[in-house]
Amino acid sequence: MKAVYFAWVRERIGRSDEEIAPPASVTDVEGLMTWLIGRGEEYAHAFENQKVIRVAIDQTHVKHDAPIANAREIAFFPPMTGG
């Protein structure tokens, strides 16, 4: 699946998107964040406060307990500040 990052999540990780292939044991958004943290300190920095991270699967907002099985694109970003 494709992971995309925005705002300070993007800056901390150092890229705007990438292909990721988490193992089958990673089933939901929360598990995916934990798995990403294991990829390096830039990810640990981006996800140091998981509670504030907002997530969208295929461009629809989801909660952290959402399953990721059929996701093509999963986005991680801070609370939105448009308007």
Next chain:
Amino acid sequence: MATIRVQAEDFDPAAEAAALTDGRTDVGAVVTFTGLCRDEGGVLETLELEHYPGMAEGELARIVKEAEARWPVQGVVVIHRYGKIAPGERIVMVAVSAWHRSEAFCAAEFLMDFLKTQAPFWKRQNLADGKSGGWVEGKEADDKAAEKWTR
């Protein structure tokens, strides 16, 4: 029929609002809101608005659909800019036309409240002293404003 646009360039609020009433004689009320970039007391040089292409348009469309389901509105315009924006420039506009003022006011406020908390845009401040001001933090007051509609 709603107009929803996410664009880098400026827009003309008067022309957009006029389009809601052109050739019609059944519109009783038009409410428009325009959000501008403040200079924050002279310290802000520019705002940089990042967005999630595709999802930004999709979320605005979803919010507009929700407003249309809640109030009998006749027309809706939502335009949101991205990229670099200087103090005094327009960032966002919402316009709603309806038979009566109450639904036009309510729908316009609802659209702005939900847009701020649900549409994927992020503001970064560039300060006049050359140091980056960093990312604007989400405000609890904005979450509260959106929550009031779920009561």
